[in-house]
Amino acid sequence: MSDASGSIAAVTERLRSTLPSDAVITDPTRRAAYDCDGLLHYRVTPAVVVLARDTDQVQAAVQACMTHGLPFVARGSGTGLSGGALPHADGVLIVMSGFREIREVSARDQRAVVDPGVINLQISQRTRPDGYYFAPDPSSQQICTIGGNVAENSGGAHCLKYGFTAAHVLSLDVVTPDGDRFAFGTRAPDAPGYDVLGAFVGSEGTLGIATSATVRLLRTPETVQTFLAGFADTDAAGAAVSAIIGAGIVPAAIEMMDALAIEAAEAAVACNYPAGAGAVLVVELDGPGAEVDSELAAAEQHCREHGAFEIRIAADDQERQAIWRGRKSAFAAVGRISPDYIVQDGVIPRTALPEVLRRMKQLADDGGVRVANVFHAGDGNLHPLVLFDDAVPGQADAAEETSGAIIDLCLEHGGSITGEHGVGSDKAKHMPKMFTEDDLDTMQRIRCAFDPTGISNPGKVFPTPRLCGEVPRRHSASDDSRTPTTTAGVEIF
């Protein structure tokens, strides 16, 4: 029996003795159901699966892992697109989706206390009757969990105006990788001490597991106005975005789709976007009625001045949903026009948009693949969908190469390798392109403060983690035993 299998056996025995009998899954077929998150092309079957339902159970699982030196990975609904919740073959996967009560809602305090497995949209559904909502809204908000949003700092279309998940979490209860429990932050803002909470949000599960979150609720705006504008091409749409932002208007959301993304959306949901449009903008304005009315008029005017040939203002909520349907379905819709695709997630300074889109087109042409674009135009968060056919020899490699080149393009323009999907397993290899060795070493110091033995979601975010306790600046190879591998035993980065 190898060391790993001995530890797995010991951890399994301990988990079975401390957790409910149905909370520990060792059956290979049932374990295989958790072999990936939304990034389907990396698959690893976890050694053990724990279905956690409360903090004590999470802590028990982490302590078992700590005692025996096994890695653990936490997972919510598994909607992440960067392989952040990819399991470890010799580790425990802690499934949080059954840990899902909204514990408390206080309209006066504008706060809700929720379990990590609560679905993002459920918070707004619960609080809407009181006139409140939870602002961060990833496109997967109908299924993604708050724990996952916290781990990834995942935002969505409304980040431009309302900020990211990190700005909407007041406190977290956390089980740290050493098996301890801490509260970070308070129900009030500005908790004294280092902003450990701020460092934890977006740490992609590498600093521990959140077991409770106190989140901010925002007052539902008095008015929401949404319009769709059709343009001849992305340059014209981009110029309209610049004009709107330049006029001092901060829309609640401003989203762009190019011709290929529109084609896909039409094929999937018949969203009836303006015929012949080479690009559309979905612009949403919200706030007090008097503000929104004047901003709507101004935004519409800017679109017309920059070539919008058709503008549809949603008259009611039904029409608003119809406008959004095309945008929100775009990722999945691409399956209608291409057998395979890669969803990329990069960020550029918004003003670089025309240049980047042109270069992206060139990259796609060079690689013999197509790229559909659907993205958050207001904040420069691109989501190029690189389309390919795996059945065509060489196309998958070409798509992978193009996808990587797009990230390089973002970095070349001073951007980021991820705006909301996270680094995960998929982009750890790109981190050294964005950060220096010293930057990464400094981030590792945070990791070491939380997780000195490196058992919390190892292999994610950082390509070559420094072992804690080393003299800074002296590097060693990564801990190979913790490097995630595919089922074929191939390292995934």
Add this chain to the structure above:
Amino acid sequence: MGLLNALRGADLDVRAAVSADTVDGRLPRLLVRPRSTQQVSALMSIATEHDAVTIVRGHGTKLTWGAPAPEASILLDLSLMNRILDHQPGDLIASAEAGAAIADLQAALSSRGQRLAVDTMVPGTTVGGLVGSNVSGPRRVHTGTVRDLLIGVTIVLADGTIAHSGGKVVKNVAGYDLGKLMTGSHGTLAVITEATFRLHPEPTATRWLSTRIATADLETVLAAACASVVAPSAIEIDCNAPDSATVAILVEGTGAGVAARASAISTMLAAFDLGPDDHDQAKSGLGDAQDWTLRFPFTTGGTQVGLKLTAALGGVVEVCAAAVAHGLHVRGSAGAGVLYAAAPTSITSAELTTVLSELRPLTARLGGTAVVLDGPRDIRSEVDVWGPVNGLPVMRRLKDQFDPGRLLAPGRFVGGI
């Protein structure tokens, strides 16, 4: 080689500290004025080699904040690193060196119709001081805080390592957010040398409305203001007596929008108005809001005890009442749950300890904390200025990782960090 020679050997601007360089009542040995992040790195490498305790200063406006500062070998003065490095209006971002005055940054941004939407509560504050102290003023209700608007930092660790995180794009989740850790760290974790912020457009219209109301009506008014769909940018209170309080509400936006929203607020406040006061004053421009909302109720610089009291929104009135009952003058962002309180100048450390022993359990019950922000050194040395802090063991481990030699303002921060 001695510390002084080592610093000179690295071509650093160094001289003996003089009385004007006193930090919280103590004179450091040397004053060093680096001109770049690389020079800060060289300086900190030397400081580490010589085990030299170092305190960072921008314009020195908050050196008396927190627990008393230690004896220092080096006062690291960032006033020569005062450049605005970048402003990209189309991308709503700006970068500046840590020693740049926020006022200068705001002036530059304003010329292009934008602003860093954080109020400068202490005149003279620099970029580094703003981040290090994490002080956000009234507008935090609408546009967020320093923490939320900081999108990138360059820092120098105690051993001289230069590190960056974040960047110059508004949306970015790559890697750990070092900027968050620096925010409010009071110079104890690393030296901030550059910062990048997301910006907001300056609103075309701004209007404050304020009125004096009976304390008995305060919760009703605050609850209505917080729940209002007019989306105030700020909801401030000022309370220096048990029977009445002043409420000030800010609306910002377009001309037509602000007029309509101000009218709605005015109607709401009128029902509770105790007298004319300065009700319905029309104001415009970032620096032109009512003076009191942009100032703490206490004088800073170690002359008066100033507290920071936080609570969940529904607890604000209770905290305010308790503080006023102790003779404190309370002011702050009732719309965010962050209040500041001035103690009488005659307060003793024993009296302050008594006040804290009552306010801390209260604020904790209401979801917040009570911190002594500023005050005379002799008082701060005799009371627990920070009080209980969640997650302290992790914070200690962070300090050990970032500054294992405890060179950066040791003892000044929470839990003796």
